[in-house]
Structure formats: structure tokens, C-alpha cells
Amino acid sequence: MRGTAWASTRRALLNPLRILEAVAVAYLLAFLVLPLAVMVAESAGVVLTGGLSEPPWFLQYLGELTRNSILLALSVTAICVGLGLPLAIFTGRMIRHRAGFTLALTLPLLAPPFVSAFATILLLGRVGIVTQLLERAGVRLFDIYGFPGIAITHVLHLTPLVYLTILAGLRTVPKAIEESAVSLGSSPLQVLRRIVLPYIASYIYMGALLVFLASFGDVGAPLIVGGSYLVLPTEAYTRFLSFTVDRQIPVLLSSWIVVISGGIMVAVRALMRRTEIVHTFVTEQYEYDVPWMRTLGTAFCALVAVLLLLPYVAILVVSVAPAWGPQLLPRGWTLDHYRELWRSFGPLRNSLVVTAMATPVAVLLAVVIGRMMREGGRRAAMLDYATLLPFVVSSVVLGIGMIKVYSNLTAVGLALPLMSGPGLLVIALVVRRVPYPVRVMNAAYTRIDRSLEECSFSLGASPTRTFASVTLPQLYPAMLAALIITFIQVISELGITLIVHRPEWRTIPVQIYGYATEGYLGRAGALSIVLLALVGLAVMMTQLDYRRLAGRLSRGLRGAAPARSDVGGEPATQHSQR
Amino acid sequence: MTRVRIVDIAKAFGPIWAVRGVTLEIGEGEFFSLLGPSGCGKTTTLRIIAGLERPTRGEIWFGEERVTAVPPQFRNIGLVFQSYAVFPTMTVYDNVAYGLRIRRLPEAEIRRRVFAVLEMVGMEALADRMPGRISGGQMQRVALARAVAIRPRLLLLDEPLSNLDAKLRVEVRAEIRRLQREVGITTIYVTHDQEEALSLSDRVGVMNHGILEQVARPDEIYRHPATRFVAGFVGEGTILQGVLTRDGDRCRVVVGDHIAFDVEPSVAASPGPVWVCIRPEALRLARAAAPGAPVASGVVEHTEFVGPTVRADIRVPGLARTLRLSGSSVDLAGGVPLGAQVRVEIGPAGIAIGPER
Numbered sequence: 001m002r003g004t005a006w007a008s009t010r011r012a013l014l015n016p017l018r019i020l021e022a023v024a025v026a027y028l029l030a031f032l033v034l035p036l037a038v039m040v041a042e043s044a045g046v047v048l049t050g051g052l053s054e055p056p057w058f059l060q061y062l063g064e065l066t067r068n069s070i071l072l073a074l075s076v077t078a079i080c081v082g083l084g085l086p087l088a089i090f091t092g093r094m095i096r097h098r099a100g101f102t103l104a105l106t107l108p109l110l111a112p113p114f115v116s117a118f119a120t121i122l123l124l125g126r127v128g129i130v131t132q133l134l135e136r137a138g139v140r141l142f143d144i145y146g147f148p149g150i151a152i153t154h155v156l157h158l159t160p161l162v163y164l165t166i167l168a169g170l171r172t173v174p175k176a177i178e179e180s181a182v183s184l185g186s187s188p189l190q191v192l193r194r195i196v197l198p199y200i201a202s203y204i205y206m207g208a209l210l211v212f213l214a215s216f217g218d219v220g221a222p223l224i225v226g227g228s229y230l231v232l233p234t235e236a237y238t239r240f241l242s243f244t245v246d247r248q249i250p251v252l253l254s255s256w257i258v259v260i261s262g263g264i265m266v267a268v269r270a271l272m273r274r275t276e277i278v279h280t281f282v283t284e285q286y287e288y289d290v291p292w293m294r295t296l297g298t299a300f301c302a303l304v305a306v307l308l309l310l311p312y313v314a315i316l317v318v319s320v321a322p323a324w325g326p327q328l329l330p331r332g333w334t335l336d337h338y339r340e341l342w343r344s345f346g347p348l349r350n351s352l353v354v355t356a357m358a359t360p361v362a363v364l365l366a367v368v369i370g371r372m373m374r375e376g377g378r379r380a381a382m383l384d385y386a387t388l389l390p391f392v393v394s395s396v397v398l399g400i401g402m403i404k405v406y407s408n409l410t411a412v413g414l415a416l417p418l419m420s421g422p423g424l425l426v427i428a429l430v431v432r433r434v435p436y437p438v439r440v441m442n443a444a445y446t447r448i449d450r451s452l453e454e455c456s457f458s459l460g461a462s463p464t465r466t467f468a469s470v471t472l473p474q475l476y477p478a479m480l481a482a483l484i485i486t487f488i489q490v491i492s493e494l495g496i497t498l499i500v501h502r503p504e505w506r507t508i509p510v511q512i513y514g515y516a517t518e519g520y521l522g523r524a525g526a527l528s529i530v531l532l533a534l535v536g537l538a539v540m541m542t543q544l545d546y547r548r549l550a551g552r553l554s555r556g557l558r559g560a561a562p563a564r565s566d567v568g569g570e571p572a573t574q575h576s577q578r
Numbered sequence: 579m580t581r582v583r584i585v586d587i588a589k590a591f592g593p594i595w596a597v598r599g600v601t602l603e604i605g606e607g608e609f610f611s612l613l614g615p616s617g618c619g620k621t622t623t624l625r626i627i628a629g630l631e632r633p634t635r636g637e638i639w640f641g642e643e644r645v646t647a648v649p650p651q652f653r654n655i656g657l658v659f660q661s662y663a664v665f666p667t668m669t670v671y672d673n674v675a676y677g678l679r680i681r682r683l684p685e686a687e688i689r690r691r692v693f694a695v696l697e698m699v700g701m702e703a704l705a706d707r708m709p710g711r712i713s714g715g716q717m718q719r720v721a722l723a724r725a726v727a728i729r730p731r732l733l734l735l736d737e738p739l740s741n742l743d744a745k746l747r748v749e750v751r752a753e754i755r756r757l758q759r760e761v762g763i764t765t766i767y768v769t770h771d772q773e774e775a776l777s778l779s780d781r782v783g784v785m786n787h788g789i790l791e792q793v794a795r796p797d798e799i800y801r802h803p804a805t806r807f808v809a810g811f812v813g814e815g816t817i818l819q820g821v822l823t824r825d826g827d828r829c830r831v832v833v834g835d836h837i838a839f840d841v842e843p844s845v846a847a848s849p850g851p852v853w854v855c856i857r858p859e860a861l862r863l864a865r866a867a868a869p870g871a872p873v874a875s876g877v878v879e880h881t882e883f884v885g886p887t888v889r890a891d892i893r894v895p896g897l898a899r900t901l902r903l904s905g906s907s908v909d910l911a912g913g914v915p916l917g918a919q920v921r922v923e924i925g926p927a928g929i930a931i932g933p934e935r
Contacts, residue, residue, distance in 0.1 A: 452665055457649070460652070
């Protein structure tokens with residue numbers, strides 16, 4: 001059964017799993033690590049040769065941008081955590097109708113942030129509905145273009161992220177822990193402060209980190225409502241687009257973003273490791289039965305839910321309004337904006353084509369990467385950091401890096417057919433959004449009992465055969481979930497698309513951005529609604545019971561229906577720990 | 579059916595040595611158990627035999643074939659895990675047929691063999707079930723059938739009963755032994771449960787800290803533990819430090835300051851400091867003091883009623899640990915009230931000793 005040395009070498013080289021792994025690693029190296037590394041290396045060169053003082057205003061400009069960006073991200077993080085923590089505690093432990101509140105409070109996560117920005121203008125802009133209401137009441141609102149606009153947009157859009165993260169943390173606190181604390185004589189507030197908060201600290205840090213990085217790296221909201229408040233990603237973007245200025249400035253700004261984001265991520269991860277408690281999801285949760293807290297909580301959650309959902313109502317209204325001028329509600333309604341969309345069908349088609357290409361690639365990549373990460377060790381740690389990079393670093397930065405590397409290749413005639421048409425855009429979208437399917441697949445892999453595969457080996461199956469017939473079928477439900485999550489993420493990506501796309505491949509988000517900045521608010525609203533509908537459709541698909549569906553399909557294919565009677569013994573848990 | 583030879587295998591995980599030099603030979607058709615506490619290296623040893631781990635050093639031989647570097651899929655072994663590891667996406671039938679399909683047997687032959695082994699474990703009626711719809715005991719039977727169906731050279735079982743409840747455990751245990759006898763397959767069984775190991779095996783190897791402390795028949799392990807660890811891990815008893823003296827055919831042990839008793843002269847120890855393991859059956863409650871009998875007196879510190887038997891821990895002045903006495907609840911009923919002053923006779927049967935290292 002054992003071959004010669006040559007045969008085993010050949011077997012190793014032709015092993016389909018090895019080939020897939022090599023392709024996946026090469027993909028990450030070429031389109032993620034290389035672009036960022038080239039920029040950082042080039043910037044390091046500039047810094048070392050003292051090029052920073054050229055032009056002379058650069059250092060002061062960089063300092064101002066950094067201060068703006070960090071001030072914005074810190075404020076947004078503080079407000080989001082301040083809102084998200086009580087929301088999570090109220091809906092996780094106290095109030096009634098939790099499922100409804102949780103749904104309402106997490107819906108904004110599905111919408112892209114630039115849509116929120118555009119909604120902020122509708123509500124709080126110079127002729128916004130809230131602005132008008134306040135003016136009638138005699139209050140003059142501050143100008144939202146600038147820091148307030150970006151901050152409000154980010155808070156409305158990112159609070160759900162913290163909320164959801166902390167809620168997940170609360171689900172890991174065993175009921176017995178809180179019951180013990182209460183039995184020892186603590187009041188509900190004491191239990192929350194002394195027991196629950198320390199227990200879920202790492203989740204709070206995690207939520208804060210996610211918000212900070214999202215706010216710090218966002219380019220959509222600052223472009224739309226930023227006014228003259230300049231932040232790092234938008235400056236990198238606009239300087240990159242304007243050909244007149246120094247070509248090195250966007251590269252330097254991008255590298256600086258990489259350094260700051262990376263540093264903050266490393267620091268927060270260390271903090272999380274220190275505070276992490278071994279997590280197991282528990283089914284039963286403690287309930288704080290304090291009437292006044294429950295009333296307060298319900299009111300608070302309802303208020304925040306209304307605030308978070310208001311922007312989308314405004315978008316819906318503007319999309320059917322002939323003109324929403326200086327009056328409170330539009331006069332009449334119209335479908336003209338939607339008809340207009342129908343006439344320029346391009347962005348919709350482009351988005352669907354590009355997403356249909358990028359999503360399966362990203363999920364496939366995640367399946368392969370997940371398998372490698374499961375093996376643990378240094379390789380897994382490297383992959384972990386690599387697949388976090390797109391999450392951490394602003395999309396604009398990644399886009400600039402890719403253009404830098406790959407348009408140079410085109411210039412020297414090395415352009416691959418892959419790069420033509422939507423090629424580079426698809427590649428960029430995959431790289432940018434691959435962290436999502438990777439996390440989903442990682443979780444799926446950890447749920448698979450390793451001894452299943454070991455049994456398969458012992459029964460004589462090769463690693464490839466084992467993967468195909470034992471591992472992969474167990475991953476199908478997770479792969480479907482990953483497909484849908486990735487679809488949502490890819491179809492609403494703006495930052496990297498703005499930089500990488502060719503004019504004939506403008507997607508829905510780019511088009512919305514264009515409409516919103518050019519003042520076609522109605523069309524922007526209509527297109528946003530279309531985008532939200534696509535996302536909603538995808539979400540609805542996650543609600544289907546895939547396991548049952550897949551089971552039915554496979555049974556239908558085999559043409560044999562097994563007996564469905566119940567067994568005497570209690571069904572065994574398949575995935576018990578070793 | 580294969581003779582298995584394990585030559586000085588060792589395995590390091592980073593700086594930690596899980597197995598530090600195990601040498602062992604297992605005969606054709608033998609049922610061999612590896613017994614030890616968690617973390618003793620027994621599972622690692624099993625996984626090395628299975629080919630799931632590469633040993634850091636040492637060799638594995640199946641008969642005349644050296645398999646040390648052979649990947650698991652070419653070793654032809656049957657594996658059964660604690661977690662059952664029944665493929666959740668396949669029916670019971672497909673699970674058992676899996677290894678046969680890989681061997682590209684004709685479908686008719688596969689069918690015949692699958693039903694033959696399913697019958698052996700009494701699962702033929704559930705062949706079309708998905709694993710989610712059968713119980714834990716049934717899952718383990720499927721795993722067993724799947725392992726045996728390929729007619730492996732060797733059957734390896736890693737704590738196969740640990741996830742089952744107490745009653746089912748005894749049931750499946752008997753089934754494993756019956757199946758093994760029927761098929762006549764060389765079997766290595768890993769467990770931390772001494773009752774399982776002692777009741778199932780032809781021979782038992784007791785492991786601790788990555789080394790084999792003793793390999794022997796079950797009764798021998800219990801009666802003549804080779805080391806202090808084995809004496810303490812297998813069976814009940816009180817382990818004390820003592821001094822052995824030999825006077826011709828008479829062997830005498832002194833524990834504590836003054837308690838002396840005879841032991842069987844067959845014990846393998848030379849005079850000097852020894853560890854002494856006093857099993858509960860070495861102790862008898864002395865109603866009336868027989869003249870000259872080795873007797874210790876002490877206070878009943880703790881009693882336990884466990885159905886047919888009663889246990890009592892007796893604190894004897896001068897001894898570092900309490901002596902554990904056990905007897906039928908009929909005999910001892912009322913005889914060992916807490917706090918009572920009692921006298922116990924010791925030995926000579928039921929006492930094991932060994933040189934203190």
C-alpha cells in the first residue's frame with residue numbers, strides 16, 4: 001500500500017486539498033498582504049529619508065487629521081457603548097417582548113453606513129424634518145455638516161453592533177452565577193456592576209473595538225455629511241483621486257491608518273485576553289424582576305429603537321416624494337424615482353454580477369482557510385491576523401494599495417485577463433469581505449468533532465476523501481449562512497469599490513453616493529430602498545431551515561425515505577466534547 | 579488479527595512529554611487495556627498506534643510490518659471513540675458501509691457484510707436511521723459495527739463507554755467483549771475506569787505520567803501491584819510507609835510506631851523501607867482479642883452505607899492515614915457506630931508491599 005518516495009511526493013503535490021490551500025494562501029498574500037506591505041514599506045522609506053518635512057505643512061496636516069479621526073472614533077465609541085450596554089442588559093435580562101426589541105435594534109446593521117449618512121441629512125440637514133420641527137419650536141439646530149453629522153450617523157449605525165456583541169456576552173453568563181450573587185445579598189444593580197460587567201468585560205471591549213475601527217475607517221459618512229471636518233480615510237481617498245497633488249500623500253496617510261488601526265487592535269486584543277472567561281453558551285438566563293427597572297428599560301429601548309429606525313422611514317418617504325422641500329411632509333407621492341432607476345439599470349446589474357462572482361469565491365476561500373486555521377499553531381495565528389486585516393484597516397487603504405500594486409503591473413504589460421472588466425473589483429470585494437465568511441466557517445469547523453475524521457482515516461479514507469464525504473457535508477448549513485452574510489456585506493460595500501471600480505462598473509452603493517452628493521435625494525432614496533430590499537431578501541433566506549431542506553433534497557436524490565418513528569432512548573448529542 | 583509490538587515510543591507536545599518510553603507487546607487476539615488517570619498518556623499511546631499522532635521516537639510493529647510512518651488510512655485498524663463519531667450526515671447503513679465502499683467492494687458484498695455486523699450488535703432494524711434519531715448506546719453500537727466491518731487487523735477503543743449512563747455501560751461492555759471473542763480480533767482498550775479494565779481484559783497496562791507502571795493479568799494487578807501508584811490507583815486500600823523484616827520464611831512489616839503484622843512471604847521486596855497497601859479485605863473486626871493476633875485499635879471516624887456493604891474508616895493512633903474496613907452490612911450492622919473504640923485484625927492476605935523508591 002505504501003508507495004515509493006517519488007510516489008508519495010507526487011501524491012503530496014497532486015493532493016487537491018494542498019493545491020486549494022496553496023491557492024488560498026497565495027490569494028491572501030497577493031491581494032491583501034502585498035498591497036498593504038508595499039505601502040507601508042514605501043512610507044517607511046519616506047520617513048527614514050526625512051521626506052516627511054516635504055511639503056512643509058505635511059506634519060501639521062497629518063497631526064490635525066489624526067486628532068480629528070481619533071476624536072471622532074473615540075466619541076462615537078463612548079456613545080455607542082453607553083447606549084449599547086443598557087440596551088443589552090434591558091433586553092437580555094429585564095424587559096418583555098425581547099425578540100421584537102432585539103430585531104428592531106439590530107435591523108440597522110443590515111444597512112450600509114452611507115445610507116445612514118444620507119438619512120441623517122434628510123432628518124437633520126438644513127431643510128431636514130427634525131431641523132424644521134425644532135425651528136418651529138424656536139430652537140436653532142447646529143449645522144450638522146461636520147463632526148456632529150458624522151458622529152450622529154456613526155452612532156445610529158454602530159450602536160446595534162455594540163448592542164449585539166454585549167448581548168452575546170450576556171448569553172454566556174450562567175444563571176447560577178447571578179443567582180448565587182443574589183443569594184449572597186446583592187441588589188440587582190450590585191450584581192450587574194460587580195458580577196455581570198466583569199464577566200462580560202471582554203465582550204464590551206470587543207464591541208468597543210469593532211465600533212472604533214468601523215468609525216475610524218469609514219469613508220462614506222465623512223464624504224457625505226463631513227463638510228469641512230477632515231478625517232484620515234476621506235483625505236486618503238480624495239488626495240488619491242486628485243492627480244494634481246503629491247502622489248505620496250495618500251500612501252503615507254494609508255500607512256498611518258494601518259499603523260494606528262493595527263496598534264489599537266493589538267492593544268484591545270491583549271486587554272480582551274486578560275479579561276476573557278472561558279465561554280460556553282448557556283440556555284437559561286437570569287431575570288431581574290424589578291418593576292421600575294422594567295418600565296424604564298422598556299421606555300429606553302423603545303426610544304432608541306425609534307431613533308435607530310427613523311432614518312429608514314425618512315429614506316422610504318423621500319423615495320416616493322416628488323420633492324421634499326421646506327415643508328414637513330412631502331406634497332403627494334410619486335414612483336418617478338423608481339422609474340428613473342429602471343431607465344439606468346446598470347448599477348443594479350453591475351452589483352448583482354459583481355456580488356454573484358465575489359460571494360462564492362469568498363466563501364470557498366473561507367472554507368479552505370478555516371480548515372487550515374483549525375490545525376492551530378503558527379500558521380493558524382498568521383491566517384487569523386491576515387483575515388482580520390481587512391476588518392481592521394479602512395477599505396480605502398486596501399483599495400489604494402491594490403491599485404498601486406496592480407495598476408503598475410498593468411503599466412508594464414503584465415496585466416492578467418483577471419484584472420480586466422470587473423476582475424480587480426471582484427478580487428477587492430472578496431478580500432475586503434472575506435473576514436465574515438472566515439469567522440462563520442471557523443465557528444462551523446470548531447463544532448465538528450475531530451474524531452469523525454479520524455474514524456474516516458482509520459476506515460481507509462484519504463484526507464481528500466474524508467474532507468469531501470465526512471467534513472464537507474457537515475459544513476453545508478454554515479456555508480449557506482456564510483454565502484448570505486457575505487452577499488449582504490459585498491453588495492453594500494462602498495469604500496473599496498469607490499477606489500477600485502472602473503466607470504462602466506459602478507455599483508449600487510457608488511450610485512447612491514453619487515446621487516446623494518449631487519442632490520438627487522429622491523433617486524438616492526429609491527436606490528437605497530432597492531438595496532435594502534435585496535438585503536432583506538437575503539436575510540429572509542437565512543430563516544429557511546436548510547438542514548431540513550438539504551436532508552429532503554438528498555433523500556429525494558437517493559429515492560429512499562427512512563422511517564421517521566421515534567426511538568426509545570433519548571437522542572444522543574453528536575458533538576460532545578472529547 | 580495481529581501481534582502488536584510497541585518499542586520505546588515517546589511523544590512530546592512542545593515541552594511536555596505525554597508518553598516517555600513505552601514498550602509493550604500485545605498477542606494475537608488478546609484484549610488489552612491501557613488504564614490510568616486522565617493525562618497519563620494512554621490516549622496518546624492509542625493515537626500513536628492508530629497513526630493519528632507521529633511518535634517523537636520509537637517504533638510500532640503490526641506483525642512483521644513496521645508501521646511507524648504509515649498514515650492511518652493505510653493501517654487497517656478499527657477505531658471507536660468516546661464521542662461515538664458517527665458521521666451525522668449518513669444513515670446507520672452508510673456509516674457502516676463507509677469503509678467497505680472505500681475498499682471498493684461490490685455493493686452486494688457490502689450489503690451482506692454491513693447487515694452481518696449490524697446483526698452482531700443488534701442494530702439491523704435501524705439501518706436506515708439518521709444518527710440524530712438514535713440513542714447514545716445505539717450510536718456506540720454503530721461505531722463498533724463500523725469499526726469491525728472492515729475486518730481490521732486491530733481494534734482500538736478510546737473510552738468508548740464514558741458517555742453512556744451506568745446501566746448502559748455494563749450492557750455495552752458485555753457486548754464489546756462478546757463481539758471481540760466472536761471476531762477474535764486483537765483489541766486495545768483505553769479507559770480510566772478500573773472496573774472496566776479489570777473485567778474486560780486479558781491483560782492490563784497501568785500508565786502514569788507517560789510510563790507503563792505495570793503490565794499484568796487483572797487479578798495480578800490487584801493482588802500484586804508493582805508500584806505504589808498502581809496499588810493506590812487500582813482497588814481500594816490504605817497506603818502507608820513501613821519497614822519489612824525477613825526472618826527465614828516469615829515476613830513481617832511494621833507500620834507506624836508499633837503496629838506489626840505478617841505478610842505473605844511471596845511478596846517481592848527485600849528488607850528495608852517499603853510502602854504497604856492494606857486492602858479492606860485484609861482487615862477484620864476483632865470481637866474478642868485472640869491471643870497473639872496482630873491487632874490495632876482505633877476510633878471509628880467515618881462510616882458509609884453502600885447497600886450490601888458498610889465501609890468504616892478507623893483512625894489508629896500513630897498511623898498517618900485511616901484504615902478502611904469494609905464488610906457485609908449484615909455482619910457489621912451496629913458493630914461500627916461513629917466514635918466507637920474498635921480493634922481490627924490485619925493480614926496476612928490482602929496486603930501488598932513494594933520497595934519505597
